[in-house]
Amino acid sequence: MVTFWGGKRKTLVTAQLHYLFMSSTWILPDDLAVPDFPADHPGPGAPVPQHWSKCFGCGDDQPTGLGMEFTTGEGLEVIGRFEVAKRYQGGPGFIHGGILMTAFDEAQGMACNAALRSAVVTAHLGIDFARPIPLGAVLELRSRVEGTVRRKVYTRSEARIVDGPLADPDVVVGSSYGLFIVVGHEHFEKGKDFVDGMPTGDQDISAV
Numbered sequence: 748m749v750t751f752w753g754g755k756r757k758t759l760v761t762a763q764l765h766y767l768f769m770s771s772t773w774i775l776p777d778d779l780a781v782p783d784f785p786a787d788h789p790g791p792g793a794p795v796p797q798h799w800s801k802c803f804g805c806g807d808d809q810p811t812g813l814g815m816e817f818t819t820g821e822g823l824e825v826i827g828r829f830e831v832a833k834r835y836q837g838g839p840g841f842i843h844g845g846i847l848m849t850a851f852d853e854a855q856g857m858a859c860n861a862a863l864r865s866a867v868v869t870a871h872l873g874i875d876f877a878r879p880i881p882l883g884a885v886l887e888l889r890s891r892v893e894g895t896v897r898r899k900v901y902t903r904s905e906a907r908i909v910d911g912p913l914a915d916p917d918v919v920v921g922s923s924y925g926l927f928i929v930v931g932h933e934h935f936e937k938g939k940d941f942v943d944g945m946p947t948g949d950q951d952i953s954a955v
């Protein structure tokens with residue numbers, strides 16, 4: 748069918764089939780456990796601290812990083828924001844897709860940490876790029892844990908432009924599904940010879 752249509756139309760059909768395939772592969776397991784709401788949760792609107800000051804996603808001691816800032820949302824939702832700086836450019840005038848993926852990675856990791864109070868690392872991430880995102884846009888990513896199975900944490904996130912060019916809080920410009928794995932201190936001990944700086948805060952779970 749795809750070969751029969753050919754040309755530009757072939758490309759379009761292939762892209763649509765790919766989108767359907769990608770979306771349909773994210774199927775939550777039947778034995779998913781929804782985490783309990785933390786008893787000490789501060790409620791919506793509270794700042795969520797960076798987990799590591801040198802982190803490319805959220806660190807305030809990482810000048811080239813995204814500098815994402817997080818607050819708690821409703822329920823177990825975590826809301827992250829950052830402005831698309833010129834250095835994040837891919838195609839002329841628009842964000843690089845890998846930067847958006849990085850932002851989703853960070854946002855969904857923070858949602859895991861807020862819900863489970865455990866360190867996690869990313870095992871799998873899938874992104875749907877729905878709209879081009881211009882430089883100067885302020886992106887808001889709303890992320891949540893959908894549930895867990897043993898150490899596996901299933902997450903979702905959506906991005907919207909809430910300020911700057913093409914802002915429209917009703918339009919989802921990208922979405923993401925991700926599998927994170929709960930890890931212990933030993934995971935980060937493997938990086939102690941390479942670490943840049945010394946973790947000091949409560950959220951710095953590295954054993955170095």
Ligand SMILES: CCCCCCCCCCCC(=O)SCCNC(=O)CCNC(=O)[C@H](O)C(C)(C)COP(=O)(O)OP(=O)(O)OC[C@H]1O[C@@H](n2cnc3c(N)ncnc32)[C@H](O)[C@@H]1OP(=O)(O)O
Pocket residue numbers: 798852853854855856857860865866867868869870871896897898899926928930950951952
């Ligand atoms: C204060 C803190 C801040 C926390 C806040 C953090 C926010 C930071 C956000 C950035 C996060 C990152 O970028 S982290 C950096 C990028 N990620 C990484 O570097 C991870 C590299 N990969 C690994 O280190 C490893 O593969 C692990 C840890 C993910 C898993 O290894 P493991 O510990 O030996 O566990 P393993 O038995 O293999 O897997 C456990 C279960 O997960 C499943 N599983 C494992 N990988 C996959 C996979 N890709 N796709 C599907 N399923 C998978 C297995 O089948 C198994 O299922 P079952 O048998 O139970 O059914």
